[in-house]
Amino acid sequence: MDDHALLPVHPVPADLERRCDPYPWLNRLRTEGPVQRIRLRDGTEAYMVTRHGDVLAAAGDPRLSSDPRRLTSQPERSVRLSAGNALPSMLTTDAPDHTRLRRLVSRAFTARRVEALRPRVREIAAGLLDAIVPRGHADLVAEFAFPLPVAVICELLGVPFADRAYFSRQSSDLLRPPVDAAEMARAEAARDRLRDYLADLVADKRADRGDDLISELVAATEEQRLTDQELNSMALLLLVAGHETTVNLIGTAMWLLLQRPEQLAALRADPALLPAAVEEFLRYDGPVMTGVARYTTTDVEIAGITIPADQIVILSTGAANRDPERFERPDEVRFDRADNPHVAFGHGSHFCLGAALARVEAVEGIGALLRRLPGLTAATDPAELPWRPSVLRGLQRLPVTFDTPATDAG
Numbered sequence: 001m002d003d004h005a006l007l008p009v010h011p012v013p014a015d016l017e018r019r020c021d022p023y024p025w026l027n028r029l030r031t032e033g034p035v036q037r038i039r040l041r042d043g044t045e046a047y048m049v050t051r052h053g054d055v056l057a058a059a060g061d062p063r064l065s066s067d068p069r070r071l072t073s074q075p076e077r078s079v080r081l082s083a084g085n086a087l088p089s090m091l092t093t094d095a096p097d098h099t100r101l102r103r104l105v106s107r108a109f110t111a112r113r114v115e116a117l118r119p120r121v122r123e124i125a126a127g128l129l130d131a132i133v134p135r136g137h138a139d140l141v142a143e144f145a146f147p148l149p150v151a152v153i154c155e156l157l158g159v160p161f162a163d164r165a166y167f168s169r170q171s172s173d174l175l176r177p178p179v180d181a182a183e184m185a186r187a188e189a190a191r192d193r194l195r196d197y198l199a200d201l202v203a204d205k206r207a208d209r210g211d212d213l214i215s216e217l218v219a220a221t222e223e224q225r226l227t228d229q230e231l232n233s234m235a236l237l238l239l240v241a242g243h244e245t246t247v248n249l250i251g252t253a254m255w256l257l258l259q260r261p262e263q264l265a266a267l268r269a270d271p272a273l274l275p276a277a278v279e280e281f282l283r284y285d286g287p288v289m290t291g292v293a294r295y296t297t298t299d300v301e302i303a304g305i306t307i308p309a310d311q312i313v314i315l316s317t318g319a320a321n322r323d324p325e326r327f328e329r330p331d332e333v334r335f336d337r338a339d340n341p342h343v344a345f346g347h348g349s350h351f352c353l354g355a356a357l358a359r360v361e362a363v364e365g366i367g368a369l370l371r372r373l374p375g376l377t378a379a380t381d382p383a384e385l386p387w388r389p390s391v392l393r394g395l396q397r398l399p400v401t402f403d404t405p406a407t408d409a410g
Ligand code: HEM
Pocket: 066, 090, 091, 092, 102, 153, 237, 238, 241, 242, 243, 245, 246, 249, 286, 287, 288, 292, 293, 317, 343, 344, 345, 346, 347, 349, 350, 351, 352, 353, 354, 355, 357, 358
């Protein structure tokens, strides 16, 4: 008897990431059981792992592949491959390719290298705030949470910041939920445009090397350590990841604080709390909320349920991060958690390469906002604000008001 045949199939709601509070759905699935059958928005059926301990174990289990090319069943394979994964990157490969690809760039993202970037992150944040402070109102997403990480990743990669309107549009189209054929086609077209844009940029750097990561990778292709196609996929992955994640973390963190004035005041009074607060924002409502994808290469038993070979498995970071067996009072934002082993950055060999960078950007960014914007208040009801139509979770905008320096003086 197939265990999985007994389980009901839960369709992932089309608007899950756009809900003001998507966690009741994830919490319900976890309460119903550690492994659930779900229907993804591209129509394919999958399994969802919901508990913290099982997500940790599954993320380190080599029988669960990160490579959708390992799927042999149709149409799952073609759907997964069309969904932006057609060309391999480190995110969608297993060892040994994954190890080789990750090693080529991991030095640029170590805690030490990222720490050296902290003053530059501070400087970019200060420059953005110089333009905002005198006005008394701002959209914290468009004017701060977005340009801060984008400026940083552009400098690291050697991508012109001036092109951001173009590649940001492609990047957000690429990540729209694949709810129908039109959305999938839109995502594929965006991916192709990004690939063309990056291929042109690589050609320029081949002719005229700069002091940046893409130029370093161009050198690696010349030494045959990386193919041209892998270079293109790597640049695309880093540009998109650098774009679509920290912006959401800073936006959501500020949205949560504006609804919790006492906690906002506590952070402002004691910035030493910021690193723990950022970990709590990641746990409570992180950008990668639904989960990360894996593919079974053989039958795999998780929490007593056998998932057959050749299946898609979503390790739900959002459900795991609210698991009451691991986190006391998981549905509360608390800066005083003694230990906070959230899985917002994943776990195992694919653990987020940009985690140290995202942490520095969030601590510096949120710290600067609290320091320089006294009297910070939401300009519209936070419950009414729109969330982005994306597979990642983030606010579309966050209008706020604050005291201007002139008001302070008066
Ligand atoms: C708050 C911000 C971020 C969150 C929540 C986040 C989350 C994640 C998660 C959950 C994974 C694991 C994927 C998996 O296991 O399949 C991951 C991988 C990755 N992230 Fe992040 N990320 C963030 C920021 C960044 C930034 C700023 C960068 C780059 C500049 C980045 C680059 C990557 C890369 C390259 C991988 C693939 C690593 C691998 O497959 O070995 N991330 N991220």
